Amino acid sequence: GAxxxxxxxxxxxxxxxxxxxxCRSLDFQATTMFWYRQFPKQSLMLxxxxxxxxxxxxxQGVEKDKFLINHASLxxxxxxxxxxxxxxxxxxxxxxRKQGINEQYFGPGTRLxxx
Amino acid sequence: QKEVEQDPGPLSVPEGAIVSLNCTYSNSxxxxxxxxxxxxxxxxxxxxxxxxxxxxxxxxxTAQVDKSSKYISLFIRDSQPSDSATYLCAMKLxxxxxxxxxxxxxxxxxx
Numbered sequence: 001g002a003x004x005x006x007x008x009x010x011x012x013x014x015x016x017x018x019x020x021x022x023c024r025s026l027d028f029q030a031t032t033m034f035w036y037r038q039f040p041k042q043s044l045m046l047x048x049x050x051x052x053x054x055x056x057x058x059x060q061g062v063e064k065d066k067f068l069i070n071h072a073s074l075x076x077x078x079x080x081x082x083x084x085x086x087x088x089x090x091x092x093x094x095x096x097r098k099q100g101i102n103e104q105y106f107g108p109g110t111r112l113x114x115x
Numbered sequence: 116q117k118e119v120e121q122d123p124g125p126l127s128v129p130e131g132a133i134v135s136l137n138c139t140y141s142n143s144x145x146x147x148x149x150x151x152x153x154x155x156x157x158x159x160x161x162x163x164x165x166x167x168x169x170x171x172x173x174x175x176x177t178a179q180v181d182k183s184s185k186y187i188s189l190f191i192r193d194s195q196p197s198d199s200a201t202y203l204c205a206m207k208l209x210x211x212x213x214x215x216x217x218x219x220x221x222x223x224x225x226x
Contacts, residue, residue, distance in 0.1 A: 004158075034212075034214075043216055043218040044216050046214075049212050093158045093159070095159075102147045103161055103164050104149075104161070104205075105161060106160065106161075108157055109157060
């Protein structure tokens with residue numbers, strides 16, 4: 001199989017604090033991981049693509065300094081939302097891709113609420 | 116024009132009906148075509164994966180790719196209430212990492 005986990009599944013934080021979301025590929029090595037944001041009843045919005053050991057590539061309009069991505073190993077990528085504000089409240093989903101394979105496998109998502 | 120167009124629905128069908136979900140695309144260079152199912156408040160789950168043209172069948176699901184028309188379809192036979200979800204199509208070029216997603220079609224199967 002190709003299982004991707006995310007932690008936490010749900011987080012509530014206060015405005016101004018930082019939140020870290022972990023994405024792990026449990027049974028395969030992910031050379032590429034993707035981070036998406038999804039608003040209610042809307043499609044996935046790609047935020048950034050990260051390859052293990054190198055800097056993430058951010059999509060236009062996504063603030064690099066606000067959404068810090070670290071792909072430290074072939075099984076772990078983290079997204080840190082720094083100085084979170086209520087408008088950052090959203091459903092964040094990661095996905096992972098095996099080398100040489102074209103499918104993406106998604107994590108279960110993390111619901112972030114900033115109060 | 117968006118790279119991938121998908122009717123958002125919502126689509127509502129009675130249990131047992133055949134469901135047809137579709138996407139059109141503009142880039143003839145797309146080679147890989149995928150369908151994902153996403154339940155509410157969950158991450159998308161890969162349902163079907165097709166390379167280039169043709170049909171692929173897996174149980175009650177059939178994926179079709181018509182590259183000449185730039186049109187892909189997902190058929191669900193004998194639809195069940197558990198099929199109620201949002202279905203996303205996705206496409207990819209032969210190279211690179213970028214995936215192109217449709218907006219998703221919301222499906223409700225009524226018992």
